Amino acid sequence: MNSQRLIIDRDTTPALKSFVKLRHDKGRDRWIILAPERILTPDETAVEVLKLCDGKDSVGNIAGSLAKTYNAPVDVIEKDITTMLQDLSDQGYITS
Numbered sequence: 001m002n003s004q005r006l007i008i009d010r011d012t013t014p015a016l017k018s019f020v021k022l023r024h025d026k027g028r029d030r031w032i033i034l035a036p037e038r039i040l041t042p043d044e045t046a047v048e049v050l051k052l053c054d055g056k057d058s059v060g061n062i063a064g065s066l067a068k069t070y071n072a073p074v075d076v077i078e079k080d081i082t083t084m085l086q087d088l089s090d091q092g093y094i095t096s
Contacts, residue, residue: 007086010058049081059082
């Protein structure tokens with residue numbers, strides 16, 4: 001089996017893997033990530049990032065968009081996004 005680690009950087013175009021779903025749990029009024037035999041509860045910031053992970057926009061573009069929305073430094077946002085997505089990728093939830 002060829003299992004190479006995906007390295008997330010500013011040019012990566014992240015997306016949730018096909019078996020991973022971001023859903024809003026109306027009963028508990030929170031967002032969840034559904035994966036086989038797992039449920040994750042991302043915080044509000046992570047949800048905003050994951051909503052933009054469509055496999056088309058790069059991490060750099062996502063960071064730029066969020067920097068405008070939140071009037072925050074793009075380099076700080078990009079670093080935080082990269083760290084979060086790398087962690088999710090290492091767990092098998094993100095593809096590019």
